[in-house]
Amino acid sequence: MLLEAIPYPQYLLWLLATPVQFYVAWPFYQGAWMALKNRSANMDTLVALGTSAAYFYSVYLVLTGHAEQFFETSAVLITFIVLGKYLEATARKRTSNAISELMSLAPRKARVLRDGKEQMVSVDELVVGDTIIVRPGEKVPADGIIIEGHSSIDESMVTGESIPVEKQRGSTVIGATINAQGSFTMRAERVGAATTLSRIIRLIEDAQSRKAPVQRFADAVSAVFVPIVLLIALLALLAHLLLGSSVTASVIAAVAVLVIACPCALGLATPTAIMVGTGLGAKHGVLIKGGDALETLHRIKQVVFDKTGTITNGTPEVTDVIVIAPVRGAAGAKNAEKDVLSVAASLEARSEHPLAQAILRRAKPKDKVARFAAVPGKGITGIISRKQYLFGNAKLMVAHGVEVTDDARRRMQELESEGKTVMLLADKRLLAMIAVADTIKDGAADAIAGLARMGVSATLLTGDNERTARAIARQAGISDVVAEVLPEQKASAIKRLQKKG
Known part of the structure; x- marks a missing residue:
């Protein structure tokens, strides 16, 4: 008209x-x-x-x-x-x-030793063989090997392992991971486009x-x-x-x-x-690579799951508190667990270790800590109300002459077999065990069971250690586990599973 x-x-x-x-x-x-x-x-x-x-x-x-x-x-x-x-x-x-x-995970600067002098340079200027100093809380600027010092490093962004990994001389470190405790010196082995993070980015771009x-x-x-x-x-x-x-x-x-x-x-x-497919996936936290993945989805016989943040919540939580002896001066046996957590929280309030957050989410620090000290690879020490407390692994207990009985060691092994990290609290005697783990998400086991009813099997593919991976898999109802796999190796692992049919 x-x-x-x-x-x-x-x-x-x-x-x-x-x-x-x-x-x-x-x-x-x-x-x-x-x-x-x-x-x-x-x-x-x-x-x-x-x-x-x-x-x-x-x-x-x-x-x-x-x-x-x-x-x-x-x-x-x-x-x-x-x-x-x-x-x-x-x-x-x-x-x-x-x-x-x-890409934002990569650090921008690196502290290097050149001509005997310490200087800050852009990570783009790093070359293979550079000597790099990494301090607590800093990101590792390149893939390399520790040549001096020891620390614990949060590698969750690369390997999926939620618990920091202890590192010492000769250990390999991955660029963009976070140094949790201790300073160390490393030699750069892979820089720039050759780093693990860069290879992951290229996989996604391809x-x-x-x-x-x-x-x-x-x-x-x-x-x-x-x-x-x-x-x-x-x-x-x-x-x-x-x-x-x-x-x-x-x-x-x-x-x-x-x-x-x-x-x-x-x-x-x-x-x-x-x-629409990728949008719905993103809404539910699933990154779909592209149309080819969507087109073949109806033919799947097996689903491969990552662990951290997929099956689990992605953050360590306190799962067990076993009181062996009451804290001296505490309000009584009834509040023994509460008192143990309070002392642990007071000590961890000054710690930079990622597991400290799990303790602090469970309890609030109440006491002032004097002479606080972090012992890399072992734990922390401090004085509360004129009394020295130790909080860490069995090595810390042995170093300070605290007896860990056979019964206590058996209980530790039981907890560790479930994929949990066990920390011991002591003064001059062993007071308690506190276990921390990355717990599975609500509904994860139901989802795996639902897939099984549809005739779809599940596999857990993770960079985490074998023991922790199998413990999480048992809780989720997954029988097939492939552990200790780096991100750039996961594509090859999936291709092997595809060949098996």
Whole structure:
């Protein structure tokens, strides 16, 4: 109705369709031209052919005085396909955000020893063989080997192990992990693009750049499909002419073949499905690599789970408090557990160890601590109310002459077999054991059981140690465990599982 009130409406439609055809659709023409130079054809070729046929035939109709035209056909086709590409780009942006977050984990500066002097340099200036000093709380700037000192390092961002790993001379350290306690000197073995973190980022980028199988299939088929479409369009034109149709009707039939062959459905439907699927996954904390993963999802027989933050909550919590002897001066046996936790929290309030947060989430520090000292690889000591307390592992107890009975050691082994880290509290005698572990998420076991009912088996694939991994797997109802696998090795591990069928 509106167009009828406008003089020469076909010219207005021509004007509006032209920028869509030659500006918005320009990338399709570029893609088609590149394919033509390589003597092949792809989806861009089909888009360029179909929309150009509709557009230029409409121009011919306008110039020859015909009222009908098909500008809206080419414009709508281009709009839908470009919309599909936009939706696909939106889905990819989510993965790009994940890559940006990974890149932000890398430290910017490193403390190196050069010519006998300590200096701060950009991590980009590091070279293999550099001697680097790492202090408590700092990120390790490169992959390397400790040549002096010892510490505990939080490697959860790379290996998935929630408990800090003890490191000493000769131990390997991974770039971007966090030094929890103690200073050490290391020799850089892999820097820049060769580091573990950089390899992880490249794995994600490679996965992101891959097309969905249906899109790769469409490109492969296009090489054969385009000549066939052109032949069918020519046959349609000739058939209509031989059957006595007008030239206009015959050309319309040929153009219709080219327009119908334009892959509008694939151009819009595939990216839309990918966007919705990846969007729902992201909403539930699942990063889907791309369309190929979605397309094969219905055929899965086995699901591989990471441990930290997937099956477990990702943060250590106090799971057991075993009181062996009451804290002297405490309010009585009834409050023995509370008193033990209070002393432990008071000591840990000044500690930089990640496990300290588990204690502090369970109890509040009440007492002032004097002469606090951290003993790397063993634990901490401090004086509360003129009494020295020790809080750490069995090595710390032995170093201070505290007896750890056979019964206490058996109980420690039982807790450790469940994947828990056991810390001992003592004054001149052993007072208590406090076990800390990364607990499984509510509903994790139910989800694994649900998969089993669907005929889908589950595997736990983690960088954590074998003992902890199997303990978590037992709680979640997973029988198959692959432990102590670094991130760059996980793809190979999954390929091995795929070969097994």
